Amino acid sequence: MSRTSIALATGVAAIATAVVIATAGSAQGPAPTSLHLVDTNQKTVGFGPNHKPRQGDRFGFGAKVTGDDTGFDRGFCTIIGKQALCTVQVQLSKGTLTAQGFVPAGRANKVPFAITGGTGAYDGARGTALVTDVNSTTTDIQVTLQP
Secondary structure, rough: OEEEHHHHHHHHHHHOOOOOOOOOOOOOOOOOOOEEEEEEEEEEEEEEEOOOOOOOOEEEEEEEEEEEOOEEEEEEEEEEEEOOEEEEEEOOOOEEEEEEEEEEOOOOOOOOEEEEEHHHOOOOEEEEEEEEOOOOEEEEEEEEEEO
């Protein structure tokens, strides 16, 4: 995994976790909630290997989250083969959320991340975030939360 791939992976991982939980009613029960969020890397936050990345290396990142809700996130990843397993914690205006997923080497296009939980207004959050790199510093995410 190259340094460019790590930079792209950090953006992917960061935006993958920026979610808000909400409920919607219908005669058949609540429908999934969709959100659109944008992640912008914070260059002064994070760490990485000081050598050519190899299996087992870890790197960390931080990003500003905007869109349907705002806040920031922090995450870390472990390189496993040609991908990285990433865990991210997101602080939004109403609580925190967590997400986890594999980030491929190279540019991400609709990479799925599992929303694994939350606190505060996001207690019990679950769903999927589809992450797409816009460029080396910005990532777009479409989130679907389950009722």
